[in-house]
Amino acid sequence: MRLLRRGMASLLSLLLLLNLSGCWNYTEVDDMAIVAGVAIDKNEADGKLLLTVELVDTNGGMDKTQAGFKMISLSGDTMFEIVRNIISITGKKLFWSHAKSIILSREVAREGLIKAIDWYSRDTETRSDVFIFVSGEKTAREVLNLNSTTETIMSFELAQMMRDEKFISTAPAVEIWDFIDKLETKGNNATAPMISIHEENNKQNERVTGTAIFKKDRMVGSLNGDESKSMLFVKNKIKGGVLDMDDKQGNPAYSLEIISNQTKVKPRIVDGRLQMQIHTVTKTGLDEVMTPQGFGEGESIQDIEQRAGERLQTDILAVIHKLQREYDADVFGFGEMVFEEQPKVWAKVKDHWLDTFADLDVTVSSKVIIQSSAKTSRAIRPGD
């Protein structure tokens, strides 16, 4: 009797445990179509959503060293409807957990992104660490279609590119959770990297440079690569990259490799007005000297440092003014900083923050420190 009761109890707890397991299902890997990335366009014909998925083609067998790809486009009213309908083309259920990038066309971005990304952040299979891009070309599809010329899986390549973005710092690397987080925060506006096709010698390559600026979920404009870098300086997101410098005559002469950067933004009340005080300290290494005289002769390190600081300062101010005047979008998260450090002021301005942002006083002081001159201390001096 005791044994029976114990058996029944363990059986019952076993059955109950099975119900707690959440979401799982049995699928063989070869029975699913692995999605690498997706491009979201607006169909020109009927104005509906047009989804283009890049699928990994595993049919090549073991003789191939690299997996191939397949492109499938389908339009429909909602994202999920399209995703399910694609099964009727592939014959296999799409597997989204390994998707790496979403490319949105400029048109979709301008009309509002929520309808395109809600499904992606809601569904159980999709991941929130996927990289988001805005296409600088006419459609998003054509960027994804580049894989036919580069012979690689474009989405994976883009993801790889975003991981190495920190060495260039000309575009923000934005994952979808981050995008949605910025979208939802008051006093902050979302950004996304711009992707375009770079054509050279009839060979097409993708190029990620520039930033798309969003207000709410709508794209309002873009910054180019250099402006993006200045924006990243303000956001304290610079991990690397290059500061190029002219000599006194205005010819390109020096490259400073950014080793580290520290940006502090302080919201302060000056004369009764809110003022953002931005201080940047950038440690760099002198990595290129294009003059035969070497850097020590024409001007001193201190001169270069000072001019680099001044240049950075101007660039940063320029991009802030551009965002204030042209787009009126607070992508730096100034509002959030005011909320954190000057909550009383924030309470007064939060309802019309973007208007306040447009007229905000901003001061910038940049300091560039040259720590080293890379491997050598002297320039290449031609002999006779």
Add this chain to the structure above:
Amino acid sequence: MKNKETVRNNESAGNLSANQPLSLSLDETVVQFKRIFNNDGTLRVRIIENNQGVPVRSGLIYVDGMVDRNLIQNGIVKPVMAYECTEEDNVDPAGLMETLRMEVISIADIMASVELDELVGAVVSGKTVFLLDGYAGALIIGAQGWEIRAIEEPTTEKAVRGPREGFTESLLVNLTLIRRKVRNSDLKFVFTEIGTRSKTQTCICYMESLASPDILKELYDRLARVEIDHILDTGYLAELIRDEPYSPFEMIGSTERPDSLVSKMMEGRIGLLIEGTPFVLTLPYVFVENFQASEDYYINYYFASFNRLLRVLGAFMSISIPAGYVALVTYSQEMVPTLLLLSIATARQSVPFPTIVEALIMLTIFEVLREAGARIPTSIGQAVSIVGALVLGQAAVDARIVSAPMVIVVGLTGITTLLNPRLTGPLIIVRLALLFITFFLGIYGYFFGLLGLVIHLMSLRSFGVSYMLGVGSIRPQDIKDTAIRAPWWDMYLRPAIIGARNMRRKPSKKTAKRS
């Protein structure tokens, strides 16, 4: 029918002998013996007629092949024949017997007996029975001699460093091997007999000042309850007296190495040897002993600890790899790194079977190869590896019956199992159980199964000692000889519970410094 009757007659003869008194007449006793050993061609009876003085008749009964003939010739037959019998002896056969025993027969092991039952037992165990006509008593003379295997290096527990001798099939030789390592009267050997028909000699050995009397008593109790007609290996006993008879894990240790047995006795464990097998039981047994090799104690402790950790890792991998692979590939594809998933998916294209079937096919093939390798003569052993590696591995992948990743999975599983020869059996069972539960429930099932395994292991007891002794402990003293091996100068206590009777192995570091 006829055969059956004969068998029954033999049985009744064997049983009757117990009650029969020894006859005065030599011839009658010999006839009695011949009746008991009916149909046994190895029984030898030698009648010695001595006519040096007063004629006296005596007889020798022994089993051929189990005695040392030279010893019988020179130690018994010659002196008895040369003895000059006096008139006085003729009158008093008991006195004559005493004289023969004390003065004539020149063999060390000799004792008197008057019970036929005891005599029969002595004869079957290789001793020689000496009978005297006109006296209802006999002498049991230990002149055994048979071929035994030489002491060799144990094949199941090889060690690069350490003693190379291993136990043999001979109980007495084995006891010598132990005694030579422990020259201390504290070492006790207690003999008993097990097996109603085989009457196998069994010896319990322990250090009296170290072994726990409770465990010893429990062992005697369990041995007394054993009912079996024969035992051929200590494996019989291990199964009969173990705790938790339904668990796949070994609850009693076994070793072929005298040094291993002695080191365990020095920690308070008890050894159990039987005649006829080189495998000795040690008890109580705890889980970590599965991972210990005697060499661990002889080599550098860093290296020994590394090897132990490898074995633990090996055991874990051996049960986890197939289940983990199935879980990742059929349920939790999102957990696999993208590129790995792609190559698995590519490799699995056009493989007709589901992953679980693939896994079962390959695991079965591996076990078949393992079993074949263990059974077949070494001269054709190479054929197995050729068939296994080439035909079944490469060809199966080329023919797309299994995928290449599965071959890697099974190969890794197999090789990690070999790290733990003591755990091979349990690992196979646990691995299959985990594989099945994973197939039904995914990675959730895998962890569920692992949890069950831990609960099972934690609930086991070996002779009252927790099977997982020291594993869950956070006291440094308890884990010094578990997954790692602490240096000898730091292991100043014996393992808890087992060695509780006399914990201190040597003065502690502190005491040593003070003195």
